[in-house]
Amino acid sequence: MASFPMNAWYAAAYDVELGRSLLARTICNQKIVFYRKEDGSPVALEDACWHRLLPLSLGRLQGDQVVCGYHGLVFNEGGRCTHMPSQASINPSACVRSFPVLQKHRLVWVWPGDPALADPGLVPDLHWNDDPAWAGDGKLIQVKCDYRLVIDNLMDLTHETFVHGSSIGNAAVAEAPFVATHGERFATITRWMENIEPPPFWAGQIRHARAYVGPVDRWQIIRFEAPCTVTIDVGVAEAGSGARGSEGRPGDRSRGVNGQVLNTITPETDGSCHYFWAFARNYCLGEQRLTHELREGVSRIFREDEAVLEAQQRAIDERPGYSFYNLNIDAGAMWARRLIDRRIAAEAPVGPGGARTIPLRAA
Amino acid sequence: MASFPMNAWYAAAYDVELGRSLLARTICNQKIVFYRKEDGSPVALEDACWHRLLPLSLGRLQGDQVVCGYHGLVFNEGGRCTHMPSQASINPSACVRSFPVLQKHRLVWVWPGDPALADPGLVPDLHWNDDPAWAGDGKLIQVKCDYRLVIDNLMDLTHETFVHGSSIGNAAVAEAPFVATHGERFATITRWMENIEPPPFWAGQIRHARAYVGPVDRWQIIRFEAPCTVTIDVGVAEAGSGARGSEGRPGDRSRGVNGQVLNTITPETDGSCHYFWAFARNYCLGEQRLTHELREGVSRIFREDEAVLEAQQRAIDERPGYSFYNLNIDAGAMWARRLIDRRIAAEAPVGPGGARTIPLRAA
């Protein structure tokens, strides 16, 4: 069974990473070269010359086309060869694969599957990344693990208590009850911790933004969007100020501070991933120093996760065929995995008798 | 065919290596985490959390229990889970494997096989390591070779002449006759070189300890204890002073100097090992400087072996299925291998028809 669906938009680069030069990146086991045309729009081509397989990323741009660095074959943005050395006629089969690609919410997205299905409306919602009501910044890190281990990690924040005890974790997170919901494409975990002592990170934020010191109501609303995007609505407000709201009615967060942890994790190979994250906030928007501080602070926290995730991947690699045990806290991760598995199964080859091949491991 | 028996005590650490923190070590292909309880007794658990496989060695001690560094599951010294986050009841199947472990002769020993067979009386005899009549010290080195290549090396000391020519080797060793004996669990090689010029190392020792300069009677009595312990009784005495003794009667070593080279080599994986060695002497017991000097001197000699052993392993890896040719000098190694092979064969799965599977390569 494949470990990811092919028919999906995957983040390939931050907008600022891509310019008028060739960027090589592996997405879903596929080597791809990215560049921008003169009008700024992105192009994504298979990163191997049709002729002798040299990565096109070792060549150079010529206008909107790419010239192979070995024998000078030229390919246009559609992947068609437009020039061959020492010959007038061009073999009509000479082309490399071209991938649907677009830019949205400060990321460049690529669709490695069937181009006919590449509906721009399916790009995951990360609008906070370029919404003027929010400020923030992010990073790209490479993690040597199956992207789904990162999803598992994000869907269960009780790990904050044990992995991030010095910053955002405290016992309240591990013991607080949560509510899990899910649909066809989304799964959510909502956890409220009311009237608690804030952990160091949030104590600092609310004191800085609102000069408040004292107990808080804290929330974590984790939203998974298949196959690999997780946004986490996090924050604290003065205890008892009504941030939670009641059944069906949204709360009043005006006496709190609110952040969005934005995560999209692109499979690089079956055992590694590109992890794009950002932290956006709705307070102190103009404070450049705070943006910088939060980016580096979150970066330190994610490095703690990285060590755990890579150790976990190595342990899995040593035990082929191992199935995980699940605890109550894994409800969110289990739903995320199910939604991913359904997407993968829907793409699996149709078996004899007309039925799709059923994955051996029940979702 | 397996390369080592599982039902044996294997040295896992020097006593001083293990304290109130988590020590990860691979023994016989098994990842194990070691720690001491508050009362000082050692614990050995499978180094992978039952829940998500994170190595427990990345967590922390809590009293006599270990807390996983990802989601905080707690395991006691028996490997049973005693706490799970966010849930009151604990899955009764939640446990990790616990291994028999004990401390003896300055080493911590673990039994990776069937716990019911773990008889403390079977720990190899390395009593010189904490016998007040002997003084010395040792080291642990990691060697990238099958542990049996180290055994081969120790069972035939003619290699001293060629590998260690500047210290303990001389032509006498390669040409001296030897006597081989063996039993169910032991094999010995006895070599006496009488009235010879001592090699540089021993010339220095007897001059230092006994102010003697001149020809010596030299002995090497190598004793293999299956599966992986080799002690070597070595020394020199004034030539003709009766150190050898006669048939059945022990000699008089009072005009000589005597050392014990203690070696136990624990398989880490099929292609690497933990090599614990020490050098104990029965002279100049209080001289700390001499202990230090001997430890570092022997260490230099063993590094010469390490280079040879790792080169040999690489050569073997390039020739799968290769069988060694044997010379007269290999008598000791051949007996050691036979005793090891018998132990491995005795653990092999029973084949159809009730007979144990016979190893393809005759011992």
Add this chain to the structure above:
Amino acid sequence: MASFPMNAWYAAAYDVELGRSLLARTICNQKIVFYRKEDGSPVALEDACWHRLLPLSLGRLQGDQVVCGYHGLVFNEGGRCTHMPSQASINPSACVRSFPVLQKHRLVWVWPGDPALADPGLVPDLHWNDDPAWAGDGKLIQVKCDYRLVIDNLMDLTHETFVHGSSIGNAAVAEAPFVATHGERFATITRWMENIEPPPFWAGQIRHARAYVGPVDRWQIIRFEAPCTVTIDVGVAEAGSGARGSEGRPGDRSRGVNGQVLNTITPETDGSCHYFWAFARNYCLGEQRLTHELREGVSRIFREDEAVLEAQQRAIDERPGYSFYNLNIDAGAMWARRLIDRRIAAEAPVGPGGARTIPLRAA
């Protein structure tokens, strides 16, 4: 199908690399130890002791014989064991393989195949390396690619335009017509570029040697000798001075400068090679500075190729079974490959029915 024939002379070392010490080198997947006897003649033995496989190259020379660094077995130049430790009689089967080896044109050549076929007359012609009418120097580089990718590279110099644009490449090379010829053992590509602006490298050479500035006639005559030697007759002469000659008659190169790029590429393993090259010239023979400058200049150019070749090999490794597309410019490489394939097929085991096994991929 094998990737190289075994019955061929392969360059193993430059003459100056080999002396009275042991040189380990892998040739055609075979580990070989080389040394010179006291009379200076080269010896090539299998680099693994008969007894325990330790590389003999870790031992030492004793007269014309080699002593193993582990147990002191001694082997003579024919590979026969002449001494074993602690035993008087020597096992008559105790020998290591010895390879035909000779020195010619400043290189030491070894024959890894059937010794009975090792005809010294089959050594490739690289006489410029020690011809007093020519001056030059060369290097050995290790490239992590199938040796045939280097052959492909040398047989099609249009790549100069794209890989070496700052030195020897210009648009003229990529667009100039060429003539391909071939025989049983040779394939040639001849390309004349008449009345062109010389590229930077050649403009400098003809100005230095002949104080000439202006358009030139440029030639590249590539000669492949199966399985892995390529000599390239290169140069420029004053435009219109008759360097090309006419049908059947050699030209007059007296108003030009001429070089020979000498290349022989020895398979180390299936995926790596030893690339021996030299650049010889027939002008300014006594200028030591020019020899040095040319060697380093060509070295820089070859490093550009190295990067391309290793990237190409990695791309091939990721696509097992991939077949290349060919362009007109690949005529020379295709013929070289065919001549290589014939040599390999001629050595393939005879299949059932008496016919030689036919390679699956048509040449």
